[in-house]
Amino acid sequence: MDSLQPNTITDSETSPDSNHKKRRKITHPQNPLNLMPWRSNADQQIYSLRLANALRRIPRPAAQIRDTADRVLAATAKGRTRWSRAILTRRKKLRIKKVKRAASGLRRAAIGRRKRLPAVQKKARVLGRLVPGCRKVSFPNLLEEATDYISALEMQVRAMAALAELLSGGAPAAHVLT
Amino acid sequence: MSSRRSRSRQSGGSSEISDAQITDLISKLQQLIPELRARRSDKVSAAKVLQETCNYIKNLHREVDDLSDRLSELLATTDSNSAQAAIIRSLLM
Numbered sequence: 001m002d003s004l005q006p007n008t009i010t011d012s013e014t015s016p017d018s019n020h021k022k023r024r025k026i027t028h029p030q031n032p033l034n035l036m037p038w039r040s041n042a043d044q045q046i047y048s049l050r051l052a053n054a055l056r057r058i059p060r061p062a063a064q065i066r067d068t069a070d071r072v073l074a075a076t077a078k079g080r081t082r083w084s085r086a087i088l089t090r091r092k093k094l095r096i097k098k099v100k101r102a103a104s105g106l107r108r109a110a111i112g113r114r115k116r117l118p119a120v121q122k123k124a125r126v127l128g129r130l131v132p133g134c135r136k137v138s139f140p141n142l143l144e145e146a147t148d149y150i151s152a153l154e155m156q157v158r159a160m161a162a163l164a165e166l167l168s169g170g171a172p173a174a175h176v177l178t
Numbered sequence: 179m180s181s182r183r184s185r186s187r188q189s190g191g192s193s194e195i196s197d198a199q200i201t202d203l204i205s206k207l208q209q210l211i212p213e214l215r216a217r218r219s220d221k222v223s224a225a226k227v228l229q230e231t232c233n234y235i236k237n238l239h240r241e242v243d244d245l246s247d248r249l250s251e252l253l254a255t256t257d258s259n260s261a262q263a264a265i266i267r268s269l270l271m
Contacts, residue, residue, distance in 0.1 A: 140199060143204060146235070160249060164248050
């Protein structure tokens with residue numbers, strides 16, 4: 001029945017405090033990322049409904065849909081993670097500023113960390129550009145943000161695909177969203 | 179997770195991050211990526227994990243873009259109210 005979801009874990013909208021990422025080195029109060037927080041049915045349904053709602057009110061261009069989808073995704077994250085906060089506050093102007101800041105990130109790399117090989121460092125930087133708002137975070141934070149971001153993206157894909165199926169199929173495909 | 183103070187070493191810089199924690203985070207990341215899930219972590223280097231992560235995220239972004247295109251076409255042709263009703267109906271079933 002859960003053809004789209006590998007696991008059905010229980011609802012994890014529960015502990016916002018333990019996931020609150022501050023500017024410390026690592027924050028691991030109890031469980032850094034509640035196991036697979038984006039895999040639950042409830043999360044996906046909440047996201048689907050919010051997305052559908054949001055899409056009703058906006059014009060059609062695909063870029064806006066992508067943007068809306070991202071923002072609803074970030075909102076569903078409830079500000080627990082850096083990438084979600086970054087999406088919610090991003091505007092075109094800030095993107096220009098981010099380009100400038102990336103240059104200073106290169107200088108940091110020259111100083112070099114003891115345990116990071118150059119290859120790893122380069123890839124970490126690429127990863128930092130892919131995850132919103134994570135260009136200058138520390139390496140462990142980046143890894144944490146990336147894991148959460150990937151789960152969220154997977155959920156986003158599942159939800160949008162289900163939505164598309166629903167809209168194109170016409171007939172209510174009940175199993176697709178549950 | 180054990181307290182980070184007991185595990186971290188005093189490295190030269192200001193960071194107190196231990197190798198073990200990094201390894202742990204990387205293996206968690208590895209579990210998420212379909213390409214690497216089957217392999218054991220001792221055979222996959224950190225660079226490879228990061229590389230595959232970047233690829234995977236790019237793939238996901240592309241999927242989201244494709245789905246956005248598809249949704250924009252569908253929304254153009256469907257009445258938004260009936261779409262909304264269909265969604266709610268399917269969620270309630």
